[in-house]
Amino acid sequence: MAMIQGERRDTFLSIRRALRGRCPNCGQGRLFATYLRQVDRCAVCGEAWGELRADDAPPWLTILIVGHLVAPLALALVRYGSMPDWxxxxxxxTVSLALCLLVLPRAKGLFLAAIWASRARSS
Structure with a gap:
């Protein structure tokens, strides 16, 4: 059953649940039907997820995180590595692609949970 409208939503608990790919409301149902497509409704609690949109925020956060991890690695490999350029x-x-694939759904979950917890809605 969906949460009562006036009830307080714990933002950090919702985000932790969403980072695991679970419904930010109940923590039991799946948040994503496929890799990045969120479910229309939670199968356990019935909370509506299809109407929420994170738009460009997840790719932005993914680039920010991956860039901050890969850039120092690139600099260290070029400066101290003995590997050929290729x-x-x-x-x-390979590292960048793997990190992007790992971070992107978690970033989307984070933003969906934050939007849901703040009761913000897309127009």
Whole structure:
């Protein structure tokens, strides 16, 4: 059952649940039907998720996080590494891609939970 309208929503608990891919309301149902597509409604509590939109925020956060992790690695490999340039490039592309795929759904969950907890709605 959906949460009562006036009830307080714990933002940090919702975000922790969403980072695990779970419904920010109950923590039991799945938040995503596929890799990035959120479910229309939670199968457990019935909370509506289809109307929430995170738009460009998850890719922005993903780029911010991955960039801050990969840039120092790139600088260290170029300065101190003894690998050929093609190997450094291949490694950095692989690490960047893997991190993007790992971070993006969690970033979307984070923003969906924050939007839901603040009761903000898309227009």
């Amino acid at each position: 190997a450094i490039t291949a490694l950095l592309v």
